[in-house]
Amino acid sequence: MLELSNDELLSTTRAVRKRLDLERSVDRDIIEECLKLALQAPNGGNMNNWHWLVVDDQKTIARMAEIYNQGLEDFIATFGEQGYAGADVLGADRIESSTQHLRDHFHELPAVLLPMVAGRTDQAAGYPGAAFYQASIWGSVIQAVWSFMLALRSRGLGSAWTTGHLWREQEMADLLGIPYNNFMQVGLFPIAYTKGVDFKPAHREPLQNVLSWNRFEEQ
Numbered sequence: 001m002l003e004l005s006n007d008e009l010l011s012t013t014r015a016v017r018k019r020l021d022l023e024r025s026v027d028r029d030i031i032e033e034c035l036k037l038a039l040q041a042p043n044g045g046n047m048n049n050w051h052w053l054v055v056d057d058q059k060t061i062a063r064m065a066e067i068y069n070q071g072l073e074d075f076i077a078t079f080g081e082q083g084y085a086g087a088d089v090l091g092a093d094r095i096e097s098s099t100q101h102l103r104d105h106f107h108e109l110p111a112v113l114l115p116m117v118a119g120r121t122d123q124a125a126g127y128p129g130a131a132f133y134q135a136s137i138w139g140s141v142i143q144a145v146w147s148f149m150l151a152l153r154s155r156g157l158g159s160a161w162t163t164g165h166l167w168r169e170q171e172m173a174d175l176l177g178i179p180y181n182n183f184m185q186v187g188l189f190p191i192a193y194t195k196g197v198d199f200k201p202a203h204r205e206p207l208q209n210v211l212s213w214n215r216f217e218e219q
C-alpha cells in the first residue's frame with residue numbers, strides 16, 4: 001500500500017489546544033474571510049439553514065467558559081473521568097492533558113465560533129426517516145465548520161472541535177439570545193493563532209483495520 005507523506009497528512013487539521021496563542025488578538029476580518037470560505041460547503045437543498053455566531057467580547061467568553069466547563073462536569077458525572085471512549089483509546093493521556101489545558105484557559109481565548117443549524121434532531125429517533133433527517137441536518141453544517149477550521153489552519157490559526165457545552169445547550173442559548181427551539185448548536189470552536197505551525201500527523205487506527213471492500217466485514 002502507498003504511504004502518504006507528512007505534508008499530505010497535514011493538509012487536514014489537528015485539534016489545537018495547548019498551542020493556541022492566547023496573547024495574540026485576531027482581527028474580525030480574518031474570521032469573516034474564513035467564514036466566507038466555509039459557506040462554500042455543500043448543504044442540503046442549498047437551504048443555507050445555518051447561522052454563525054462569533055464571540056470576541058471577553059466577558060461573554062468568560063461566561064461561555066464556565067458553561068463549557070460545567071457541561072464537561074455533567075459529562076464526567078454521567079460517564080466517569082474516561083468518558084465513554086475509555087482509557088485504551090489511542091493517545092488517551094495526551095487528549096486528557098490537552099483537554100484539561102483548554103478547560104483551564106478557555107476564558108482567555110481571543111474569539112470563539114458557535115455555529116448553529118436550523119431545526120432540532122433531539123426528537124427524531126423512532127420517526128420514519130429519522131436517519132435521513134438527522135444526517136441531512138448535521139450534514140448541512142458540519143462540512144462548513146470543517147472548512148472553516150481548514151481555512152483557519154491555512155492562515156496560521158487553529159481550533160479544536162468541542163461539544164462539551166452541549167450538556168448545557170439551553171444555558172448557552174439563554175446567555176447568547178439563541179432561539180433554542182429553532183436552532184441546534186454544533187459546538188464551540190476556539191479561534192486563535194497557533195504557536196508554530198509544525199504539527200504532527202494524527203494517531204488513528206490504520207486504514208486496514210476499518211476498511212471493507214464490497215461487503216461489510218468487521219476486522
Ligand SMILES: Cc1cc2nc3c(=O)[nH]c(=O)nc-3n(C[C@H](O)[C@H](O)[C@H](O)COP(=O)(O)O)c2cc1C
Nearest residue numbers: 013014015095099102160161162163164165202203
Ligand atoms: C464531535 C467531537 C467532539 C469533541 N468534543 C471535544 C470537547 O468537548 N473538548 C475537547 O477538548 N475536545 C473535543 N474534541 C476533540 C477531540 O478530542 C480530538 O479531535 C481528539 O483528541 C483527536 O485529536 P487530533 O485530531 O488532534 O488527533 C471533539 C472532537 C469531535 C470530533
